[in-house]
Amino acid sequence: MNIMEPEGIKKQAYDEIETALNSADLEAVRLKYLGRKQGKITLALKELAGMSVDEKRKNGPFLQQLKSDIESAISFREKEIGEKGAVIDVTLPPKKIEVGHLGLITQAEDEIRRIFEGMNFSVIDGPEIEEEKYNFDSLNIPADHPAREMWDTFWLKTEGKKKYLLRTHTSPVQIRYMERHEPPFQIISPGRVFRYEATDATHETNFHQLEGLMIGKDISLANFKFVIEEFFRRFFAGKTVKVRFRSSYFPFVEPGVEVDVKLDNAKWLEMGGAGMVHPNVLEAVKYDPREWQGFAFGFGIERLVMVKYGVPDTRMFMSGDLKFIKKF
Numbered sequence: 471m472n473i474m475e476p477e478g479i480k481k482q483a484y485d486e487i488e489t490a491l492n493s494a495d496l497e498a499v500r501l502k503y504l505g506r507k508q509g510k511i512t513l514a515l516k517e518l519a520g521m522s523v524d525e526k527r528k529n530g531p532f533l534q535q536l537k538s539d540i541e542s543a544i545s546f547r548e549k550e551i552g553e554k555g556a557v558i559d560v561t562l563p564p565k566k567i568e569v570g571h572l573g574l575i576t577q578a579e580d581e582i583r584r585i586f587e588g589m590n591f592s593v594i595d596g597p598e599i600e601e602e603k604y605n606f607d608s609l610n611i612p613a614d615h616p617a618r619e620m621w622d623t624f625w626l627k628t629e630g631k632k633k634y635l636l637r638t639h640t641s642p643v644q645i646r647y648m649e650r651h652e653p654p655f656q657i658i659s660p661g662r663v664f665r666y667e668a669t670d671a672t673h674e675t676n677f678h679q680l681e682g683l684m685i686g687k688d689i690s691l692a693n694f695k696f697v698i699e700e701f702f703r704r705f706f707a708g709k710t711v712k713v714r715f716r717s718s719y720f721p722f723v724e725p726g727v728e729v730d731v732k733l734d735n736a737k738w739l740e741m742g743g744a745g746m747v748h749p750n751v752l753e754a755v756k757y758d759p760r761e762w763q764g765f766a767f768g769f770g771i772e773r774l775v776m777v778k779y780g781v782p783d784t785r786m787f788m789s790g791d792l793k794f795i796k797k798f
């Protein structure tokens with residue numbers, strides 16, 4: 471230190487004390503100026519010892535004052551840092567802001583929509599609170615029909631002749647659409663459905679289905695096979711897809727089938743039900759079954775997503791587990 475320029479030293483020390491952000495910074499400043507061996511002020515005071523009495527008188531008090539000024543500045547800053555915890559460093563990069571995103575099921579629904587729109591299907595919505603008439607009766611499932619047991623139902627209130635429920639499948643959208651439109655057409659309707667049943671890895675009380683319906687003059691199961699294979703091929707892009715039908719029963723189709731899919735060399739997996747729309751259903755919406763026919767299908771969207779992304783448990787979609795949500 472040049473003891474002839476104590477003012478410059480003082481200013482520099484004060485600057486460094488003021489910009490110290492934590493006690494480690496501050497300790498470094500203290501060592502730099504007041505350290506017992508290398509401290510600038512300490513060295514200057516040692517130098518002073520070898521000087522003449524006149525020079526000592528001239529510089530001594532000044533240096534002593536400087537030393538105590540720096541000491542008190544440091545202890546003042548120490549307190550400041552202690553109070554604030556850490557001092558805000560405006561030069562630090564900011565914390566990343568977390569932005570949410572659409573859930574996996576919504577993303578899948580969007581993708582499904584795009585694929586079917588690409589095949590000239592329209593996307594139709596329907597209510598989650600349904601009437602018994604749409605969820606059951608018009609679908610050829612009268613009140614005393616044992617097949618009602620296929621759908622464990624959350625019943626809501628009855629108003630006059632209307633019995634309300636949470637829809638157990640997306641099939642009522644078929645009826646609502648046909649009531650208001652003339653064929654030919656082809657639609658899908660993805661959406662939320664509800665079942666009053668125990669949950670496990672493959673069952674939830676609350677899940678999503680993809681309904682499909684195509685009505686025309688000479689639509690057959692062969693048309694369905696083509697459409698659904700094309701859908702699977704696009705949805706499970708990059709895999710070889712095989713589709714097979716097993717005969718099955720749903721009151722609103724005849725014949726009814728279960729649709730299985732085989733991806734590459736994996737096992738056959740069941741994806742949902744389908745079939746040719748039952749003449750009773752066509753009659754319920756005042757279509758002439760001798761003139762019009764078509765296919766309908768209903769798949770579980772969770773099921774499609776579980777197979778596509780290897781999700782092991784359907785309850786994960788409703789768990790709110792951030793680790794799972796952030797993965798997709």
Ligand code: PHE
Binds near residue numbers: 639769
């Ligand atoms: N609605 C049926 C179910 O939920 C699925 C289905 C739809 C079957 C259309 C055939 C035709 O189980």
